[in-house]
Amino acid sequence: SAVISQKPSRDICQRGTSLTIQCQVDSQVTMMFWYRQQPGQSLTLIATANQGSEATYESGFVIDKFPISRPNLTFSTLTVSNMSPEDSSIYLCSAPGSTGSGPEETQYFGPGTRLLVL
Amino acid sequence: EDQVTxxxxxxxxxxxxxxxLNCSYTVSGLRGLFWYRQDPGKGPEFLFTLYSAGEEKEKERLKATLTKKESFLHITAPKPEDSxxxxxxxxxxxxxxxxxxxxxVFP
Structure with missing residues (x-):
């Protein structure tokens, strides 16, 4: 399995400011993923972060708003820039890992960062 | 269009x-179906992976099954902590x- 940690676990921010969320994986992975989960909704993929290349953003998400860094194979950051109340959400990072049953793999998720923008 | 309901x-x-619990899906090129549990304010916790029709996986009170169009998560004798x-x-x-x-799940 993959053990994923995130910092901060939660934050309350003012409109117009930026917050950087850190994600650490306990093993080296090629790809890491950032998701947003708005209240009562399922997860929406923001971007895929590959080490050594630019992140790939999904439709509706842009680099200026959600810049991502991926400096090595175990770490990534997501910045939520120029925040507005609509950015209030849980932000989750994920990475692939073995399930422990032979070659099976799945996506493991961090505990999430709960963001409230006032 | 790929869809999961x-x-x-x-x-x-x-x-x-x-x-x-039922999960119906329409996708081209299924590579696997995953079940997760998510508690409020936390990230999803991996439960099962299923790859092919007819496959079943069990863990404690949970059993997941897969057909070509849907998956079921069966919960046997649930407890409040399964909420x-x-x-x-x-x-x-x-x-x-x-x-x-x-x-x-209510006591």
Missing amino acids: QSPEALRLQEGESSS ATYLCVVGADKLIFGTGTRLQ
Whole structure:
């Protein structure tokens, strides 16, 4: 399995400011993923972060708003820039890992960062 | 269009009352179907991976099954600590998330 940690676990921010969320994986992975989960909704993929290349953003998400860094194979950051109340959400990072049953793999998720923008 | 639909949206059970959650999917090129448990304010916790029709996986009171069009998560004699949202996720070209079933188990 993959053990994923995130910092901060939660934050309350003012409109117009930026917050950087850190994600650490306990093993080296090629790809890491950032998701947003708005209240009562399922997860929406923001971007895929590959080490050594630019992140790939999904439709509706842009680099200026959600810049991502991926400096090595175990770490990534997501910045939520120029925040507005609509950015209030849980932000989750994920990475692939073995399930422990032979070659099976799945996506493991961090505990999430709960963001409230006032 | 690839799609994953979970039903019911919410389910209330008495402790010990067995039931099933459904996940219907339409995808081209299924690479795997995953079940997760998510507690409020936390990230999804991996439960099972299923790859082919007829496959079954069990863990404690949970059993997941897969056909060519749907998956079921059977909960046998649930306890209050089983209360959570259960997410079905289908792997194709990318992961496609269902909206989840919110399960509440009352003592």
